[in-house]
Amino acid sequence: xxxxxxxxxxxxxxxxxxxxxxxxxxxxxxxxxxxxxxxxxxxxxxxxxxxxxxxxxxxxxxxxxxxxxxxxxxxxxxxxxxxxxxxxxxxxxxxxxxxxxxxxxxxxxxxxxxxxxxxxxxxxxxxxxxxxxxxxxxxxxxxxxxxx
Amino acid sequence: xxxxxxxxxxxxxxxxxxxxxxxxxxxxxxxxxxxxxxxxxxxxxxxxxxxxxxxxxxxxxxxxxxxxxxxxxxxxxxxxxxxxxxxxxxxxxxxxxxxxxxxxxxxxxxxxxxxxxxxxxxxxxxxxxxxxxxxxxxxxxxxxxxxxxxxxxxxxxxxxxxxxxxxxxxxxxxxxxxxxxxxxxxxxxxxxxxxxxxxxxxxxxxxxxxxxxxxxxx
Numbered sequence: 001x002x003x004x005x006x007x008x009x010x011x012x013x014x015x016x017x018x019x020x021x022x023x024x025x026x027x028x029x030x031x032x033x034x035x036x037x038x039x040x041x042x043x044x045x046x047x048x049x050x051x052x053x054x055x056x057x058x059x060x061x062x063x064x065x066x067x068x069x070x071x072x073x074x075x076x077x078x079x080x081x082x083x084x085x086x087x088x089x090x091x092x093x094x095x096x097x098x099x100x101x102x103x104x105x106x107x108x109x110x111x112x113x114x115x116x117x118x119x120x121x122x123x124x125x126x127x128x129x130x131x132x133x134x135x136x137x138x139x140x141x142x143x144x145x146x147x148x
Numbered sequence: 149x150x151x152x153x154x155x156x157x158x159x160x161x162x163x164x165x166x167x168x169x170x171x172x173x174x175x176x177x178x179x180x181x182x183x184x185x186x187x188x189x190x191x192x193x194x195x196x197x198x199x200x201x202x203x204x205x206x207x208x209x210x211x212x213x214x215x216x217x218x219x220x221x222x223x224x225x226x227x228x229x230x231x232x233x234x235x236x237x238x239x240x241x242x243x244x245x246x247x248x249x250x251x252x253x254x255x256x257x258x259x260x261x262x263x264x265x266x267x268x269x270x271x272x273x274x275x276x277x278x279x280x281x282x283x284x285x286x287x288x289x290x291x292x293x294x295x296x297x298x299x300x301x302x303x304x305x306x307x308x309x310x311x312x313x314x315x316x317x318x319x320x321x322x323x324x325x326x327x328x329x330x331x332x333x334x335x336x337x338x339x340x341x342x343x344x345x346x347x348x349x350x351x352x353x354x355x356x357x358x359x360x361x362x363x364x365x366x
Contacts, residue, residue: 029261033250076184080248105184108244108251109262109315128261134316 024058024123024146031126034080035116039070042087046077046102050138051113055095057122058146063095069143070116071099074107080114106134115141123148158215165208168330169201172323179318185247192243193318199236200312202229203305204331207338230282237275264314267307274304298339305335 051071055064072086079085091097104111111134115127122145129141176197182190205214209226212219245252255265278300285293309328312319 029259030251030254033254034248074184078184079186079189105181106316108248109264109317111316 021059021061022056022144025125025127025142025144027124027126028128031114031128032116033114033128034072035070035114035118035126036072036081036083036086037070037118039072039086039088041068041090042099044100045071045085045087046075047100048137049075049101049103050098051101051115051141052096052098052138053115053141053143055091055097055117055143055145058144061144063091063093064122064145065091065093065095067091067095067097067117067122067143067145068119069097070118071101071113073101073104073113075102075104077102080107103137104131104134104139111136113139113141115143117143117145120148122146154215161213161215165205165214168327169204172319172327173197173201175320175323176318179320181318188243188246192240192247195236195239195243196312197319199233199240200308200327200331202233202236203308204327204334205229206233206301207305207334211338211341213338227282230278234275234279237272241272262314264311267311267314271304271307271311274300274307278304294343298343302335302339305331 051073053069055067055069056062057064068088068090070086070088072080074080074082075085077084085101087099087101089097089099104113111131112128113131115129116125118124118126125143125145127141127143129139131139173194176194185193206226206229208214209217209222209229212222214222217225241252241256244255251260254260255262256269258266258269260266278297281288281293281296281300288296309331312324313328
């Protein structure tokens with residue numbers, strides 16, 4: 001055990017400088033399940049549940065405005081394949097996006113949402129954030145996108 | 149079984165079994181989530197819940213714990229419920245596939261983001277292996293067959309319980325936990341009783357008989 005302790009480096013001294021900015025967000029397992037490409041742009045999909053987040057560019061951390069984010073989930077309207085549960089929103093000047101929808105309900109064992117960036121300028125990313133409780137009324141997921 | 153005391157005990161056992169198995173099913177049937185699901189998802193989900201409940205009955209039948217059901221009849225029922233379990237598991241996976249093919253394929257290929265999927269898949273293949281084992285029963289020595297069957301049953305019970313407990317779904321949490329604990333306890337008690345306690349008692353009584361015969365008057 002002492003040998004292992006000696007091998008440990010003082011991490012603060014060897015960590016690289018953070019000049020590179022945040023790393024690109026990786027696609028999550030199962031993130032693209034029940035994806036329907038080109039979900040229509042919507043004002044809202046319902047009421048009571050808020051999906052929100054921020055879209056940044058990898059490296060520079062610059063907010064990305066005008067980026068389309070596609071969102072879908074199982075809600076009180078039906079499952080993930082229900083067309084009324086699919087919609088797209090576009091990020092604002094500060095890179096933020098938000099979509100109000102019906103309450104998300106547990107689907108296949110977990111209450112979760114799906115979000116996608118799939119428009120070509122940047123590398124495609126599919127997210128599948130899980131709510132800490134099915135009673136939650138909001139969920140947040142951020143994208144850090146890398147150039148395609 | 150004739151006395152009033154044993155009869156009331158029998159009624160108590162059956163009532164407890166009915167409560168522990170049917171209670172969670174009834175509470176799941178009252179879940180508000182069902183209103184948001186399609187028929188395939190509901191059927192698939194309940195097939196799984198009913199399988200979990202049957203897995204409490206299985207060891208009780210095998211060990212002859214259920215009053216009013218003889219050992220032979222109990223084993224007959226055990227076999228039929230085994231087929232029902234297999235059918236239920238196939239229905240569970242099949243209807244979930246109809247509901248969401250990508251989620252079900254991810255689970256079967258062990259790449260799902262949910263850890264409970266792995267336990268569900270383990271349980272499913274344990275059931276399939278048990279069915280194959282039943283099919284070749286006559287070609288395997290009984291003792292080896294018991295060990296294989298019991299080993300598979302224990303893994304099946306444990307994997308199913310972990311699978312069920314990790315799922316956030318239609319089942320009510322308390323009744324689900326009670327059923328899961330009951331499944332594990334029944335499996336272990338029946339196994340210990342059938343494979344350790346009873347053989348040991350048989351061995352002791354045989355030895356005692358031999359000794360008394362040997363020590364008897366010439």
